[in-house]
Amino acid sequence: MDREVMQKEGRLSIKTKEAKRLELSIQSLIESVRLHLDPTEIELLELNMPAAFQEMTELMDKWATYKGLRAEIKSIKKVLGR
Helix, strand or coil, X not given: CCHHHHHHHHHHHHHHHHHHHHHHHHHHHHHHHXXXXXXXXXXXXXXXXXXXXXXXXXXXXXXXXXHXXXXXXXXXHHHCCC
């Protein structure tokens, strides 16, 4: 196998694992935000908006990173002919 191809394969593996880790973290944050914004809670003041906002900020950062990783993965796969 060509050295450059091996490097691309390794990079693809690393990026794929990183994307999977981020995906799991994002899914966890989504669930947490949903819990903070419990739709069954009738009293609006009982909702934990500050915590939801903080987690949404983190979620947006991770989502942007994830989106970039997916683009990198797509690009590497294209170079590898996949």
